Amino acid sequence: MVLVIKVGGRALTSNMREIVKDLASLAEEERLILVHGGGDVVTDYSRRMGIEPKIMVSASGVRFRYTDEEELEVFVMVMAGKLNKEIVSALNALGAQAVGVSGVDGSLLLAERKRRVIIIDERGRKRVIPGGYTGKVVSVNKHLIRTLIGAGYVVVVAPIAMDQHGTMLNIDADQAASAIASALSADALIMLSDVEGVIVDGEVIKRIGSEEILSLARSVGKGMNRKLIMAGEALKSGVRRVVIASGLVKRPVTNALNGGGTVIGDA
Amino acid sequence: MRLECPVCGLPVEVPDDALPGEVIEHDCGTVLEVVHDGDGVKLKPLDDIREDWGE
Numbered sequence: 535m536v537l538v539i540k541v542g543g544r545a546l547t548s549n550m551r552e553i554v555k556d557l558a559s560l561a562e563e564e565r566l567i568l569v570h571g572g573g574d575v576v577t578d579y580s581r582r583m584g585i586e587p588k589i590m591v592s593a594s595g596v597r598f599r600y601t602d603e604e605e606l607e608v609f610v611m612v613m614a615g616k617l618n619k620e621i622v623s624a625l626n627a628l629g630a631q632a633v634g635v636s637g638v639d640g641s642l643l644l645a646e647r648k649r650r651v652i653i654i655d656e657r658g659r660k661r662v663i664p665g666g667y668t669g670k671v672v673s674v675n676k677h678l679i680r681t682l683i684g685a686g687y688v689v690v691v692a693p694i695a696m697d698q699h700g701t702m703l704n705i706d707a708d709q710a711a712s713a714i715a716s717a718l719s720a721d722a723l724i725m726l727s728d729v730e731g732v733i734v735d736g737e738v739i740k741r742i743g744s745e746e747i748l749s750l751a752r753s754v755g756k757g758m759n760r761k762l763i764m765a766g767e768a769l770k771s772g773v774r775r776v777v778i779a780s781g782l783v784k785r786p787v788t789n790a791l792n793g794g795g796t797v798i799g800d801a
Numbered sequence: 802m803r804l805e806c807p808v809c810g811l812p813v814e815v816p817d818d819a820l821p822g823e824v825i826e827h828d829c830g831t832v833l834e835v836v837h838d839g840d841g842v843k844l845k846p847l848d849d850i851r852e853d854w855g856e
Contacts, residue, residue, distance in 0.1 A: 652850055661820060661822045662822040662824060662834055662847065
């Protein structure tokens with residue numbers, strides 16, 4: 535099976551050992567691509583460097599990091615450097631053959647830079663501002679990924695893309711994972727975070743049909759709504775199964791494959 | 802303040818403290834953007850801006 539796994543930064547930093555142990559074990563049988571987040575670690579390092587992160591809310595209510603030029607520098611250092619290499623070295627220490635890349639390497643992820651974005655400003659009003667260094671993924675170099683996983687490597691991807699001019703861009707890791715899973719027609723996209731799944735009225739929903747995705751995305755919290763949107767896009771593009779599950783448990787990927795969390799799709 | 806919709810010509814109420822880039826949805830269905838230029842505050846139709854975000 536080809537499995538694309540996205541791990542959020544909080545799950546990663548608090549449960550790295552279990553996550554990599556599970557991945558190293560699964561890598562003996564499956565072909566794995568891990569896309570990592572790490573926004574909180576970037577925030578920490580930004581502050582250490584005297585740069586206060588700018589977190590904004592989009593017109594549809596999604597919280598996002600506003601990336602200006604100096605924050606982009608920290609983002610690239612932390613994501614493609616520290617975090618990516620920590621994961622790769624941990625996997626390799628457990629016997630997996632892991633290789634770390636960002637979306638820039640081999641033009642893995644090309645994105646269209648966002649010129650302008652609509653935000654809800656501090657007065658609760660909609661306002662258009664310059665887009666900063668973020669973008670939307672428009673193409674995936676699936677040949678590179680297929681070559682690597684075909685040779686037995688676990689591919690660890692940092693969420694950085696580049697535009698057609700070679701400008702590096704901060705991209706949403708959920709979106710990157712969804713785009714990669716779609717390009718590969720992956721057997722499953724597993725999205726691990728610090729919650730047990732999609733929670734409504736205090737209960738984890740075990741299954742969400744594709745026709746329910748958009749209505750639920752409006753009623754769940756900021757953060758989970760974009761995971762649902764990305765899950766829907768992956769399913770439309772031929773990914774067989776999407777699971778949103780906890781990254782904080784033992785063997786979190788195996789747990790997700792065995793029915794843990796929320797399964798999204800009609801299959 | 803009251804400005805004119807550049808699409809339908811009808812009046813549009815705009816808050817006095819509106820900032821450049823502020824988005825106003827007019828009754829005629831047009832979504833407008835507040836712009837400040839040398840002649841003061843104006844309105845123009847908002848370009849199509851689709852949503853995306855970074856990590």
